[in-house]
Amino acid sequence: MQNDEAIWHDIRYIHCCYMAKIETGIFCRNPYNVTGICSRSSCPLANIRYATIRDHDGVFYLYMKTIERAHTPKHLWERIKLPRNYEKALELIDKHLGEDNVNA
Missing domain, CATH: 3.30.390.110 (Enolase-like; domain 1)
Incomplete structure (x- = not known):
């Protein structure tokens, strides 16, 4: 741990x-x-729990640190492409980082 x-x-x-x-x-x-x-x-x-949003050539991605992958640092970060629509992007972020996932 x-x-x-x-x-x-x-x-x-x-x-x-x-x-x-x-x-x-x-x-x-x-x-x-x-x-x-x-x-x-x-x-x-x-x-242990960390997330950020990064821009790659105009495409935004949500990066989430996945502790289950700590034994392979190359794959430690899960990358999720965010939609260009702001509201849909927020929904996707909430889905992955919302209250249900905080204690997961």
Whole structure:
């Protein structure tokens, strides 16, 4: 079982190859980081449940970290293409990230 706090401690205080310290703060270069800020809540490496939306040439995808695939990091992220229609995209996001799936 993955322990988020232990992983965050190691990433933050020992080593993280995505961390960028500059005068204005500590930032994250991980492409799955939602905010670009190095923080516990926005770290895709230190959270069992994590999701983000990314744009690839005008097509938006929902990326969800799937802990069941942790043994194969190459397949850790599930990618779901979102429809161009905003309302339908929100429905699909709710379907995959809604309350029913939070405790799954």
